[in-house]
Amino acid sequence: MPIKKTRTVCTTCHARCGVFVYSDGDEIVKIEGDPDNPKSYGTICGAGMSQREIHNDTEGRLLYPMRRVGERGSGEWERITWDEALDTIASESRRIIEEYGPEAIITGQGTGRTTNHWHCRLNSTLGLEGWSLVPTHVCLMPHILPNAISLGIFSPADGDLPNSGTMVLWGQNPAMERGIMRLILDRQKAGGNLIVIDSRFQDMSKHADLAIQPRPGTDGALALGIIREVIANGWYDQEWIDNWTYGFEDLRARVEEFTPERVAEICWIGPEQVREAARMMGTAGPVGMMVGLGPGCMHTNAIQNGRAIACLQGLLGWIDVPGGVNVPVAFSVMLDDKITLWDSALDPGRPELFTFGGDKHPLYKSFGRSNDPNTVFKAMITGEPRPVKMFVAIADDPLLCYEDSNLTYEAMTSPNLDLIVVKDFYLSPTAQLADIVLPTADWSERCTYDEELDGPFILAFDQAVPAPGECWDDWRFFLEWGKRMNPEQWPWADEKEMVLWRLKEFYGFDLTWEEFQAVPVRIVGATEPGAEPVHKKYEKGLLRPDGQPGFPTVTGKIEFSSPAMAAFGYDPVPDYTEPAESPVSQPELAKEYPLIGSTGHRVYSFFHSAWTNVPAQRAFYPEPFAVVHPDDAARFGVTDGEWMTISSPRGKIISKALVSREAKAGCVFIPRPAWRDECKALGLSGYGWDRANGNVLVPSEPAEPGYGATAMRSFLCKIEPGRGDL
Ligand code: SF4
Structure with missing residues (x-):
């Protein structure tokens, strides 16, 4: 059989690199960068390359829907059909909405899955408004909200x-x-x-x-x-x-x-x-x-x-000019009413709309359109302020991705939850606690597109190889669940129809699937493929809904003093306050925990907590590690390459010490992956959700007042040599 060459996009992380996938039948034989891609210029990293292993070697991968037959977490499963799984999910959704209201259903989503708008539409179908549960208090919203408030740019800028x-x-x-x-x-x-x-x-x-x-x-x-x-x-x-x-x-x-x-x-x-x-x-x-x-x-x-x-x-002042701040328009239109089924005339912060924790963190409610995660987890445990009965996690592993992992574990094992569904690539620690698990197609195995994080770009994804087993992409899952709840809101036959509807309805691209795939990158706002972005849009009335020159802020200008911030109880002018848990703000606590812990920095392989079971990625970083400065290593008796225990008032984890001047003195840097999964091919252990996961150390309170961001990158901790009892 001749080798097939497919042009598509890696979505393992947010970079969205253009790639060519070479396949022989169902197998991927090679992956290389697409030199014509305007975002990646032919570059591709090891994590993207390992798609070949992830697709070809499916050992341990979830391939079929499964239902728990033993106790939660016992690891005893039986295979079921997609119809059985979806029928159960739909009937339980209806029962819970009837008995407790739609807020008793929480749908959680991980990051970078290209389905934010469809997820929001599904929530609307359930009777919810917004995202339900996403960790946007961690990254996305604190990242872009200051730009939205100050510059009127709803993007990373x-x-x-x-x-x-x-x-x-x-x-x-x-x-x-x-x-x-x-x-x-x-x-x-x-x-x-x-x-x-x-x-x-x-x-x-x-x-x-x-x-x-x-x-x-x-x-x-x-x-x-x-x-x-x-x-x-x-x-x-x-x-x-x-x-x-x-x-x-x-x-x-x-x-x-x-x-x-x-x-x-x-x-x-x-x-x-x-x-x-x-x-x-x-x-x-x-x-x-x-x-x-x-x-x-x-x-x-x-x-x-x-x-x-x-x-x-x-x-x-270098705004929307060559060499300065890019001002995309894509993000603002991604979550429009037609696709989300929201009514934008209604303020998402309105008091009569219930969200978990919306009273505590009003900025999150209004801009994040989400429930406050910590309030949700506490509600799963206590039933207060309202009960949570069903949790559906889509490409989401809450035990790894939220602060204060012990709180999350207590929530995920709460007997008050009637149904937990997890859709993922592998049996993640959260999936191991689920009642139903659903298999997921990865990027080489699906044909969708991305408009979410790429500024003016729409990137076409083509399916290079068939998905193994019965792995579905998330688009199809939302479509089939939505159809069972309200078929009028989900009229499409498949993902391709969803994509083409979206492109025509919102961007004016009236295309067949083949025509869409023929142009791998389109510029949003330009009808001609390859057209250049427009600069100084604020002068041309292209940024404001009223078509007037200016920025889409309250005053129409870039706001050093923000009426919006004042309305949410903040100082309208940016100010500096000390982190809630630092040697300066908590000198007594710092006597026992003298170092500043910072979790979450990236390493060359892995994406968030995923892929530590994949040999091509794990080979780069076989064991959990954290970076400490030589002065701190000497002070606390820690040796380069040896195990150390990192503790905070919340708990303790282990890591190998990487003693390096890369770390600032007085700080410990704990990378993101947590090494949760065993890598059988390399004979390397997995550390689950609790033994090498920096989030075990992070407090859920106090949090940033308006938005609820927590201290993942600035909390107090200490280090000691050895593994202790871990
Ligand atoms: S994982 Fe690597 S190849 Fe894939 S999008 Fe990210 S940087 Fe690009």
Whole structure:
């Protein structure tokens, strides 16, 4: 049989690299990067390459729907059909809605699955409004909400770095997952400045013209200090400030106290680093930033940290111009009413709409349109403020991805839950506790598309190989569950019809499937394939719903002082508050737990908690590890390459010590994967949900007031040599 070559997109992580998959019958024989893809430029990483193993070697993979026959967690299953599984899910949905109301059903979703809008539609079919349960308090929303509030840009607001005079990687390491790294280094060779701000001295720090390592959770203070220097030196455009920004004098007054010396003291850096960062940003534009999750997410002061960085971008003024901040429109339209079945005229924060924890974290309710996860988990245990009876997790492993894993475990094992359904690739720790498990198709095995995180791009995915067993993509699962609940809302025959309807209805692409696949990347807002994005959309009335020039904010301008923030009880001007659990805010606790723990940084293989069972990925990092500075290792008797125990008031885990100056002194960096799964091919153990999972150490309270972000990247801990009893 001739080798088939399929052009598609890897969705293992958010980078969405273009790839060619070569297959021989049902087997993948090779995967290589697509050099014409405008996001990845032919680059592909080891995690993407391992799709060959994931597809070809299905040992341990969920291949058929299964129903629990023993006790929960006993590991005893029987195979059932998709119809049996879906009929059970639909009949239980109807019963629970009837007896307890739709809020008693929680649907959880993992990240990066290209189905956010369809998931929301399914929830609407159930009688819910919003996402139900997603960990967007961890990453997505604290990442983009400050941009939405400050700049009116509902996206990560990544910069056009290949055309920047000064490139800023703020808590962002594109060497991990982005083909753009090569372009950044090329731009630097051609004269561009590269500033890397990250608590870890990471891959890109080594290439930086200026590398700054702020203490975790203090990036907001650093941003305010840079703003102060930019203003004090007159490195801004007064005409831009007058025409397009709001609250400049308030911002000027606020930053006055953030002198380089004070910022240096807060951030544990040198004052000259603050001055130099401001000089580069203020004098060598355009400035393009890529802001990752570290600075403005996973801290109890997350939103204001992100606000400070967003305001710095607004002050510098390189908005929607080549080399500056990209302003996409895709994200704003992704969750429109036609697909979600929401009524946007209704305020999602309205008091009469019940959400779990919406009263506690109103910003999450209004912008995240989700339940507060910790309130949901507590409701699963206690039945208060309302009972939760059914939990459906789609590509989601809550035991690994939420803070305070012991609380999540108590919730997942609660006898109050009548039905737990998990749809995933493997029997994850959460799936092991389920009543029904459902098998999932991976990216090479499905034909859908992505419009979610790619700014102006719509990426076509083609199916390279048939899915093994009875693995379904999530689109089909939502479709079939939705049909059983309300067929009028789910009229399509299959995923391809869903895709083509979406493209025609929302983007004006009236295409056959073959025509859609013939152009792998389309620009949103352009009818001609390959058309260039439009710049300075704020001047042309392309950003505001009323078609007027300006930004889609309350004032129509970039808001240094935000009426929206004030309405939610925040200081309207960005300010710095100390993380809730730090050596400064909790000096007594710090006597027993003297180090700052930070979880969640990426490593070259794996995506979140997934794939530690896959040999090609596990070979890179066989054992759990955490990074500590040599001074801290010496102080606490920890040896490079040996086991250590990391403890916090919440619990303890084990890791091998990686003793390196990559870590900032006084901090411990625990990467994301948690090494939950055994890798049989390499004879390596799995550590489940509780033995190497940094989230065991993280408190669920206190949380960021409006949004509920927790202290995943700034909590107190200690290290000791050895494994103890783990
Ligand atoms: S896993 Fe690797 S190849 Fe796949 S999208 Fe991410 S960076 Fe690209």
